[in-house]
Amino acid sequence: MERCADIRRALNKKCAALGIPSNGIFELTPRCNLRCKMCYVRLDPDQMAPIGRERTAQEWLDMGRQVRDAGTVFLLLTGGEPTLRADFCEIFEGLEELGFSIAINTNGTNLTPQIRQLWHRLPPLQVNITLYGTCREDYDALCGNPGAFDAVVDALDWLKQEGILVHLNTTMVPTNVHKFLDVEQFAKERDLELRLTSYCFPPNRCDHGCFERLSPEQAAELIVQDTYYREGPEAIKAKSRDLDIAPTPRTCDLDNGEPMQCLAGRSQYWITWHGNMSPCAMIIDPSVQVHPFQDGFETAWEQLKEACRPIRLCPDCVNCPEQRSCMNCAAVTFAETGRFDGKPEYMCQLNSSYRKTLQELAKSL
Numbered sequence: 607m608e609r610c611a612d613i614r615r616a617l618n619k620k621c622a623a624l625g626i627p628s629n630g631i632f633e634l635t636p637r638c639n640l641r642c643k644m645c646y647v648r649l650d651p652d653q654m655a656p657i658g659r660e661r662t663a664q665e666w667l668d669m670g671r672q673v674r675d676a677g678t679v680f681l682l683l684t685g686g687e688p689t690l691r692a693d694f695c696e697i698f699e700g701l702e703e704l705g706f707s708i709a710i711n712t713n714g715t716n717l718t719p720q721i722r723q724l725w726h727r728l729p730p731l732q733v734n735i736t737l738y739g740t741c742r743e744d745y746d747a748l749c750g751n752p753g754a755f756d757a758v759v760d761a762l763d764w765l766k767q768e769g770i771l772v773h774l775n776t777t778m779v780p781t782n783v784h785k786f787l788d789v790e791q792f793a794k795e796r797d798l799e800l801r802l803t804s805y806c807f808p809p810n811r812c813d814h815g816c817f818e819r820l821s822p823e824q825a826a827e828l829i830v831q832d833t834y835y836r837e838g839p840e841a842i843k844a845k846s847r848d849l850d851i852a853p854t855p856r857t858c859d860l861d862n863g864e865p866m867q868c869l870a871g872r873s874q875y876w877i878t879w880h881g882n883m884s885p886c887a888m889i890i891d892p893s894v895q896v897h898p899f900q901d902g903f904e905t906a907w908e909q910l911k912e913a914c915r916p917i918r919l920c921p922d923c924v925n926c927p928e929q930r931s932c933m934n935c936a937a938v939t940f941a942e943t944g945r946f947d948g949k950p951e952y953m954c955q956l957n958s959s960y961r962k963t964l965q966e967l968a969k970s971l
């Protein structure tokens with residue numbers, strides 16, 4: 607599977623150089639049966655109405671044909687909670703028939719008998735489940751739904767029995783951060799890869815009034831703790847040594863910043879539940895939003911590439927001596943500052959704390 611991921615990365619990179627949209631994300635709905643405190647996308651139906659409408663199954667399948675013809679190989683179906691759609695099976699099966707490699711982002715609480723029957727017959731390439739804790743109380747405190755925990759465990763057991771590849775994600779915020787090691791242990795016992803998210807985007811796409819996230823210092827400490835737990839002391843020492851390596855000199859016009867470095871807008875696109883297409887979920891600037899349902903995918907993709915090309919990121923980042931260890935990207939910059947060339951102070955603080963915590967731990971080992 608590691609090999610598959612490598613091939614996929616290489617293909618997406620090659621496609622970025624050629625401007626081929628190999629990697630697509632279909633955000634089928636913003637609805638969700640959980641109410642996580644750090645969510646940046648969830649909307650209730652009454653909040654959706656003034657923004658737009660969910661696209662129908664037929665519209666997604668027609669979009670599937672268009673993106674396949676344009677070169678898309680990998681599709682991620684996400685939400686909200688995509689399985690809440692009554693026509694989720696119809697969409698999934700139709701897209702499978704079009705030949706995509708499909709991964710699903712889900713909270714794992716709604717694997718209905720219909721979905722299980724379908725996936726038994728047509729398994730997805732990968733199911734990404736986000737785990738928010740290890741008991742009913744954790745799910746009650748963070749997601750407002752205690753019973754969800756039992757449903758997730760049941761889903762994980764079933765997926766394992768079916769031999770479907772599962773990746774576990776976890777997002778840590780003040781409410782559940784004390785359970786981090788329990789979540790790590792939960793994943794280890796089930797032999798599942800766990801990916802930690804300790805940085806949460808500000809909720810620019812929704813307003814649910816109870817948003818929380820870790821301080822930059824807490825987020826940094828957790829990243830180091832995660833590395834130590836999963837990779838051990840040698841990884842801490844190696845990463846600490848890496849901090850001393852000088853950043854690669856940049857050849858761009860330093861006064862104007864550098865272009866986006868990731869695949870977004872070069873081989874990757876994100877289509878929202880109501881039909882806007884942008885380079886990624888958190889880049890919601892109207893200057894880089896295009897309309898594939900209205901204008902056709904091919905036209906919209908050309909417009910998107912064109913819109914992304916002039917973007918220049920923060921000049922301070924280009925010259926930053928600590929850039930090598932920083933997790934900043936165009937989406938973070940935009941979400942934190944509302945502009946592409948802003949300096950995201952949260953990320954600067956996170957990076958600085960990360961370096962300090964890592965070095966201190968390495969010295970003590």
Ligand code: SF4
Nearest residue numbers: 638640642645686713
């Ligand atoms: S499960 Fe995901 S989409 Fe649903 S509320 Fe939580 S973070 Fe948002």
Ligand code: SF4
Nearest residue numbers: 923926929932934954
């Ligand atoms: S976000 Fe801050 S720490 Fe990161 S590269 Fe930019 S200036 Fe440096």
